Amino acid sequence: MLGMAVGLFAAAEFYIPAHEVRIIQEHLLQWGLILAAAAFVLGGVNILQVNYPKIRRREEDWGFKLVLLGGAAVMGLVGIRWHTIGEDPTNGTIAVVEHATESGALIRLDSTRADTLAKIDGKRPIDLGAPGHVTEVSVAPGHHTVKVYMNVAGYGDLAEEVDVPAGGVAAVHGDLALHWGPSGRVYTWIYDYIFAPCNATMFALLAFFIASAAFRAFRARNTESALLLGAAILVMLGAVPIGRAISDFFPQLSDWIVAVPNNAGRRAIIMGAALGAIATSLRVILGLERSHLGSD
Amino acid sequence: MADKPTELPEDRTGKRPRDLPPANADQPKSNLPGARSLKPHWTERLATFDRRWVFLAMAIAIVVPFFAPLNLPVKASPRVRALYYSVESLHEGDVVFLSMDFDPASTPELAPFFRAVALHLKRKGVKMVLASTWYAAPPLVERYIREMVDRPLIGPDDTDYKGPPDRAYKQNVDYVWLGFREGKEAVIAAMGNDLRATFDHRAADGTPLADIPMMEGIHQLKDFDLIITISAGFPGTKEYVQQVQSRYDLPIVAACTAVSTTDLTPYYDAGQLLGLVGGMGAVAEYESLIGKPGLGTQGADVLNFGHLVVILAIVFGNFIYFAGRRQRRKRGQ
Numbered sequence: 001m002l003g004m005a006v007g008l009f010a011a012a013e014f015y016i017p018a019h020e021v022r023i024i025q026e027h028l029l030q031w032g033l034i035l036a037a038a039a040f041v042l043g044g045v046n047i048l049q050v051n052y053p054k055i056r057r058r059e060e061d062w063g064f065k066l067v068l069l070g071g072a073a074v075m076g077l078v079g080i081r082w083h084t085i086g087e088d089p090t091n092g093t094i095a096v097v098e099h100a101t102e103s104g105a106l107i108r109l110d111s112t113r114a115d116t117l118a119k120i121d122g123k124r125p126i127d128l129g130a131p132g133h134v135t136e137v138s139v140a141p142g143h144h145t146v147k148v149y150m151n152v153a154g155y156g157d158l159a160e161e162v163d164v165p166a167g168g169v170a171a172v173h174g175d176l177a178l179h180w181g182p183s184g185r186v187y188t189w190i191y192d193y194i195f196a197p198c199n200a201t202m203f204a205l206l207a208f209f210i211a212s213a214a215f216r217a218f219r220a221r222n223t224e225s226a227l228l229l230g231a232a233i234l235v236m237l238g239a240v241p242i243g244r245a246i247s248d249f250f251p252q253l254s255d256w257i258v259a260v261p262n263n264a265g266r267r268a269i270i271m272g273a274a275l276g277a278i279a280t281s282l283r284v285i286l287g288l289e290r291s292h293l294g295s296d
Numbered sequence: 297m298a299d300k301p302t303e304l305p306e307d308r309t310g311k312r313p314r315d316l317p318p319a320n321a322d323q324p325k326s327n328l329p330g331a332r333s334l335k336p337h338w339t340e341r342l343a344t345f346d347r348r349w350v351f352l353a354m355a356i357a358i359v360v361p362f363f364a365p366l367n368l369p370v371k372a373s374p375r376v377r378a379l380y381y382s383v384e385s386l387h388e389g390d391v392v393f394l395s396m397d398f399d400p401a402s403t404p405e406l407a408p409f410f411r412a413v414a415l416h417l418k419r420k421g422v423k424m425v426l427a428s429t430w431y432a433a434p435p436l437v438e439r440y441i442r443e444m445v446d447r448p449l450i451g452p453d454d455t456d457y458k459g460p461p462d463r464a465y466k467q468n469v470d471y472v473w474l475g476f477r478e479g480k481e482a483v484i485a486a487m488g489n490d491l492r493a494t495f496d497h498r499a500a501d502g503t504p505l506a507d508i509p510m511m512e513g514i515h516q517l518k519d520f521d522l523i524i525t526i527s528a529g530f531p532g533t534k535e536y537v538q539q540v541q542s543r544y545d546l547p548i549v550a551a552c553t554a555v556s557t558t559d560l561t562p563y564y565d566a567g568q569l570l571g572l573v574g575g576m577g578a579v580a581e582y583e584s585l586i587g588k589p590g591l592g593t594q595g596a597d598v599l600n601f602g603h604l605v606v607i608l609a610i611v612f613g614n615f616i617y618f619a620g621r622r623q624r625r626k627r628g629q
Contacts, residue, residue: 014543026493029486033494036479153438182434183500191435196400199432203401207602211354212347215609219617229614233607239554239577241368242600255373258561266562 007285081181089177091158100169105141110134111174115151141166148174154185339620357601365597372581379549379571380585388421390521399432402528408579408591409551415449418462427474459587475500480531488540518544525550
């Protein structure tokens with residue numbers, strides 16, 4: 001009954017332009033997002049339930065399952081913002097010493113980490129060099145903004161405004177805190193150096209498999225496959241500059257194939273799928289289809 | 297116990313031991329009078345040749361253009377020109393929404409587009425709000441923001457660039473990064489209804505959206521001057537069209553991977569997408585329009601050779617197939 005009410009409301013809401021209906025719809029969508037997020041927790045439990053017994057019984061490929069669980073545990077741990085637990089970490093200090101230089105004013109910068117950059121009044125970044133190395137920048141006496149930050153993601157930054165009097169020195173000491181969580185250093189490192197290369201490699205292999213499949217499987221065995229093959233060659237030639245370099249005919253023909261026969265077929269599929277989705281949704285809303293609730 | 301099929305023994309390297317006779321020793325030798333040739337026909341040999349040669353050809357086709365680019369001229373297609381003019385018609389201070397729905401696998405095709413469109417938007421002084429519905433996107437987007445939005449894309453070394461310069465954008469002043477929300481189409485529908493509530497009224501760095509001046513007057517997707525979806529699949533451009541475009545009559549342009557282009561052209565032809573950049577070749581066309589050749593233009597050369605290898609593989613494969621079929625008919629098989 002609840003499913004039917006919500007389903008009917010979601011469909012009817014499209015046709016009722018009242019503000020109150022929009023508010024209810026907004027709440028429903030928020031609940032939907034919360035449920036989607038909660039599904040991640042269920043997914044985690046499910047991965048454990050499925051894989052742990054197989055590892056314990058040393059079933060086939062148990063090593064891969066161990067890597068899967070290990071990877072999930074590591075990502076889960078580094079995804080927590082540990083640095084926000086307890087006291088807020090500091091990112092360094094700024095101290096102003098008066099009458100420390102004979103003329104003008106100085107900003108003295110150093111950092112406890114390598115790859116640290118600094119910006120004074122939003123100007124070009126200054127590389128602070130090795131840890132402990134001191135960089136002195138002459139500035140006009142007065143108000144300045146100083147920002148000390150890392151060249152890589154996952155650390156805090158020190159952004160302060162400082163008044164440097166004539167003859168004064170502002171000592172800016174960067175001790176940038178390592179951050180955890182999805183924007184933290186460890187998570188970003190794993191993403192950049194493990195996940196991204198693996199993900200990109202899997203996709204890049206497609207180029208080789210497509211070339212191999214083109215040689216072995218793409219045969220003009222009958223009229224339909226010959227048409228498909230001819231269209232593929234023409235669209236490929238039209239999609240790259242070399243096709244136009246050979247003749248303007250290729251991009252024109254390619255555009256025509258995409259815009260006319262392709263669109264006609266696509267629209268038929270889209271409309272057919274939409275009608276199917278409407279029929280299935282109606283069956284679910286009216287309670288005729290209950291397989292998602294675990295019944296036949 | 298059932299008899300095992302007689303198998304020829306093999307050593308650990310998969311080769312037959314030397315002291316065993318060859319597998320076809322009991323068959324007539326091909327040079328004897330009247331004996332049929334056992335040597336496979338050349339079409340059979342070519343049809344089963346080691347596919348690693350195809351891989352090698354593809355590898356060469358990908359690597360060589362980086363060292364010897366053809367630099368063939370590119371001419372923008374109507375779909376790409378339509379996207380360019382949609383961005384070009386924006387004014388300084390306008391706010392666009394960028395949906396960054398991709399992962400590292402689609403980076404080669406979509407990162408060059410983001411670089412090009414970021415330059416186009418920044419040189420016009422257009423403000424950006426970025427978000428993602430892909431869980432794998434945030435670290436990538438944050439890197440792009442650091443490299444392409446926080447810093448100017450045009451440096452003193454870009455002497456070949458004749459267009460207006462861009463500038464470094466400031467977070468929560470010139471752009472806002474909202475982050476990622478799980479929920480796929482539900483997130484898109486929720487953004488259409490109430491963008492702020494969808495992201496808990498906060499930017500990804502925790503700043504309340506109410507405290508960000510550029511977010512003033514922006515509550516739903518329809519409050520943006522343009523929506524740019526950069527999508528590699530589901531959820532992406534198609535879901536934006538289905539969930540919010542028709543309902544709120546939103547101006548949407550899209551960049552997608554080459555393989556998705558044919559999926560999205562019906563929406564472009566119906567006017568539901570105002571422009572479409574599909575794949576790296578189209579990014580090269582867009583780069584030519586903004587006057588800053590980049591990774592798309594460089595990649596177009598790779599596409600030239602890569603596509604030629606695939607076409608040659610198809611032609612060669614079919615040549616062998618038909619020659620073999622002719623030979624089999626001759627033999628009466």
